[in-house]
Amino acid sequence: MHNILLKEMKLSASILSYLFILFGLMFLIPGYPILCGAFFVALGIFQGFQTAREANDIVFSALLPIAKEDVVKGRYLFVCLIEGCALILMALAVILRMTVFSRSSVYADNALMNANLFALGAACVIFALFNRIFVGGFFRTAYKLGRPFVLFIIAAFLAIAVAETLHHVPGLEWLNAFGTDYFAKQLILFLIGVIIFLGTTILSCRNACKHFEQIDL
């Protein structure tokens, strides 16, 4: 699996997949729908899928001395690696906003979603949607990218809209709590987000492996 991941990183990936990880730092932007950062990270990965398809990457990989399902697993692993790196940047932004910048007025007066543990959990859900809808959808044919990406865009922006709205619902204001207020409650939501990400990704990968076995390259 190490070699196939290396192949994904060095041959299949687009430089944009790496550069767009930096959009994780959008969690530092005040007065901005910060979950769009997760969407842009996914956009960078999508660009990598396009580059790989133009390079006949899937057939090349399937010809390597690996099981056919490892082609799929390698791609999922790479996607998770990029998402993991972005989540680390987002987590750093959350830590900064919850500690060093906790008294900063631009963050304190933020009408939109705050970068807290709930936001981090919501970013995990955006990535889960990407892995399920786009990556899983791609491996139904191993060449069609448009439809699954459009479906992901719709799902992602609906999820962003819901996440941005929730803290305005009476009784749910704590979702946007700043600093370390409601830390325990938000931590639970973050962990739920992580579980959704892991569970969805694993299930999606399993399904994609099954589909990939059935398609003709």
Place this chain on the structure above:
Amino acid sequence: MIAEVRNLVKRYPSFELSEVSFCLDSGRITGFIGRNGAGKTTTIKAMLNLIHLDGGTVSFFGKPLAGNEAEIKKLIGYSTGTVSWYPRKKIRDIVDIVKRFYETWDEEIYRRYLDLFGLDETKTPLELSEGMKVKLNLLLALSHRCKVLILDEPTSGLDPFSRNEILEIFSKLKKEGVSVFFSTHIISDIEKCADDIVYISKGKIGAAMPLEDFVHQYSREGESLEDTMLRLEGGAFHA
């Protein structure tokens, strides 16, 4: 027997690969011949598990491909005509990744063929002519000491000198015990170096036997192999 293809069936809306069966023996060159659209590439893809079969089995070294794919593919070299992988990556970078997958990768063989083919590692596949792309694919297939070499139209697009060079390489590999299976529609390539012939027409195997037996059985007095093939393709097999 080094490979066995048995009763392969693959159905497409407008084409069917029907009960395709043949064997490959160690240290022999087998030419896989048929006109465009006869099912050569589909058969080769099936041998490499690139397509989902509706029936039949493929086995190498006595083991079914299904379930032993990774192990078997380490012993197979594959090259397909002029398809280029990663057109904008340097050959050196592509090779650097590919060789990690093969414990048997031989740097000396790689360097030797790199020189023989006149390939420049710093170039990208995009910068190569069609013929050089064929050579690059062949280079990747040869450098890991494979036991079976499966090639889809390896001589297409090559000049006569390069074609001859590649056919000579086949003969050399045969002496080393490597089994070579190559598809072509250039009949003179078969005449030059093949020991066995597998003839496919409209998705069905017309003949799979030693070339000598084929000529003995199907050729008429004074008829060249090309004339025989043209006559057979004209309807004798499926009449």
